Structure formats: structure tokens, C-alpha cells
Amino acid sequence: MGEILQNINPASISAAIDASMITHKSFLCTSSRGQLHQEPDLLWTESNLVNAVLYTNLQQDTLPTTVERIRNHFALRTALSIALYYGIEQELKDSIDQSYHVKIDEGYINDSLS
Numbered sequence: 364m365g366e367i368l369q370n371i372n373p374a375s376i377s378a379a380i381d382a383s384m385i386t387h388k389s390f391l392c393t394s395s396r397g398q399l400h401q402e403p404d405l406l407w408t409e410s411n412l413v414n415a416v417l418y419t420n421l422q423q424d425t426l427p428t429t430v431e432r433i434r435n436h437f438a439l440r441t442a443l444s445i446a447l448y449y450g451i452e453q454e455l456k457d458s459i460d461q462s463y464h465v466k467i468d469e470g471y472i473n474d475s476l477s
Contacts, residue, residue, distance in 0.1 A: 385417045385418055388408060388417050391410070392408035392415075395411055395413070396410065396411075397412065397413065404419060404422075405418070405420075405421060405429065406418040407433060416433070443455070
């Protein structure tokens with residue numbers, strides 16, 4: 364939000380507040396060594412301070428898979444943090460690899476590299 368709001372009218376106030384909140388949360392994320400993920404029609408953050416979807420303009424048909432992808436990202440991040448804390452990173456990796464290959468064998472994943 365590089366511009367200062369000059370014209371105060373009801374139509375521009377809501378957009379200015381949204382842009383300000385997005386800028387503020389983006390700053391909180393990046394200033395705490397987090398990552399800002401910019402995708403077409405989607406802006407989301409992850410850090411030790413702020414995890415949030417800041418903006419979305421996704422089509423209805425892509426929304427469920429996008430939500431699942433981001434949720435899975437954070438679930439994996441949480442699992443890896445727990446594994447690191449308890450020193451079981453290799454066991455977790457082995458379990459993920461095994462589950463992945465089972466899903467390929469069951470036909471849920473089509474991986475031509477396997």
C-alpha cells in the first residue's frame with residue numbers, strides 16, 4: 364500500500380483498510396524471519412508469529428484443493444517441528460515415504476517417477 368489515502372469516500376475506505384491489514388501482517392511475517400507466499404490470486408504467510416491467508420481471489424472450483432494444500436503444508440510443518448524436538452526426524456521421514464508408496468500402490472497417487 365504505497366499510497367496515502369487522499370480521497371475519503373465509503374467505497375475507498377474498505378479497500379484502504381484491507382490493504383493496510385495485508386501490509387501490516389506481511390511485515391509482521393517477514394520481520395520475524397517468516398515466509399511470504401505470493402501466488403496468483405493468493406497471498407499467505409508462515410512464521411513463528413503469524414500464519415495467515417492474507418488475500419484470496421480464487422475461483423470456486425480451485426478453492427477446496429488450495430485450502431487442502433495449505434492445510435497439509437502446515438500439518439507437515441507441525442509434524443516436522445515435533446519430530447525435530449523429539450529427535451525422530453528419520454523415523455518420520457521413513458513413515459512418510461512408506462505411506463507415499465502405499466498410496467501409489469493403491470492407486471491414489473499417480474507418480475510416473477516411482
